[in-house]
Amino acid sequence: xxxxxxxxxxxxxxxxxxxxxxxxxxxxxxxxxxxxxxxxxxxxxxxxxxxxxxxxxxxxxxxxxxxxxxxxxxxxxxxxxxxxxxxxxxxxxxxxxxxxxxxxxxxxxxxxxxxxxxxxxxxxxxxxxxxxxxxxxxxxxxxxxxxxxxxxxxxxxxxxxxxxxxxxxxxxxxxxxxxxxxxxxxxxxxxxxxxxxxxxxxxxxxxxxxxxxxxxxxxxxxxxxxxxxxxxxxxxxxxxxxxxxxxxxxxxxxxxxxxxxxxxxxxxxxxxxxxxxxxxxxxxxxx
Numbered sequence: 001x002x003x004x005x006x007x008x009x010x011x012x013x014x015x016x017x018x019x020x021x022x023x024x025x026x027x028x029x030x031x032x033x034x035x036x037x038x039x040x041x042x043x044x045x046x047x048x049x050x051x052x053x054x055x056x057x058x059x060x061x062x063x064x065x066x067x068x069x070x071x072x073x074x075x076x077x078x079x080x081x082x083x084x085x086x087x088x089x090x091x092x093x094x095x096x097x098x099x100x101x102x103x104x105x106x107x108x109x110x111x112x113x114x115x116x117x118x119x120x121x122x123x124x125x126x127x128x129x130x131x132x133x134x135x136x137x138x139x140x141x142x143x144x145x146x147x148x149x150x151x152x153x154x155x156x157x158x159x160x161x162x163x164x165x166x167x168x169x170x171x172x173x174x175x176x177x178x179x180x181x182x183x184x185x186x187x188x189x190x191x192x193x194x195x196x197x198x199x200x201x202x203x204x205x206x207x208x209x210x211x212x213x214x215x216x217x218x219x220x221x222x223x224x225x226x227x228x229x230x231x232x233x234x235x236x237x238x239x240x241x242x243x244x245x246x247x248x249x250x251x252x253x254x255x256x257x258x259x260x261x262x263x264x265x266x267x268x269x270x271x272x273x274x275x276x277x278x279x280x281x282x283x284x285x286x287x
Contacts, residue, residue: 005035090119091274096141129199189233
């Protein structure tokens with residue numbers, strides 16, 4: 001089995017481009033296209049729609065995507081196990097992460113881990129809670145670093161309770177307060193990250209039965225912070241997101257106090273030695 005052609009398929013599917021996949025795998029775009037066509041011919045199925053701007057999976061391609069990921073993962077498991085038997089720890093790990101965790105927690109952890117295991121390569125895929133769960137279902141990542149969801153089918157490893165705060169412009173009347181209630185927030189123009197459906201904020205509002213005046217939405221929190229700074233409204237997020245930002249904003253505690261449980265979501269399927277080593281290292285060396 002030529003596993004490289006399945007890797008080419010996965011990169012093209014994830015990046016939406018044969019050219020981008022070629023750059024990742026050090027091939028030519030024509031070479032990537034040829035490998036994908038080889039899979040299509042062997043299966044007698046069209047996997048990609050070809051566009052002038054790139055490629056997208058067909059319905060059949062989307063259905064086969066998790067199976068092809070499993071093929072590549074099993075090949076990696078085999079190689080990693082062989083290396084483990086030989087006393088060598090090599091392999092690759094793909095970590096899904098909130099932007100804030102990828103910015104503030106992961107860099108020093110990966111630095112120290114790489115000193116111990118220089119043969120392990122690590123990729124980080126940033127995104128919100130919903131997309132990370134999708135990546136886990138599709139086996140696009142090995143584990144996720146995010147907030148906990150009740151009833152999740154994944155194993156949960158807690159790391160920290162991160163307080164949620166109200167983010168307001170520095171000149172806002174709330175900026176001088178020691179705390180602000182959610183009911184008071186409902187009177188203000190609100191900026192909601194995650195395209196209007198931030199998982200942690202939505203869960204908080206549902207728990208307290210509060211409806212906010214959502215005037216604006218954006219994909220991620222750092223854009224929401226810039227909008228707050230411009231006076232477009234206020235927002236709510238966990239404190240880690242605001243760490244280290246030199247902006248004209250003020251973070252005010254909420255009343256009642258609320259926090260987000262941050263940690264690691266791990267699927268039940270067999271993990272490679274490299275994945276297990278990184279998870280164990282994070283657990284032992286966090287903070």
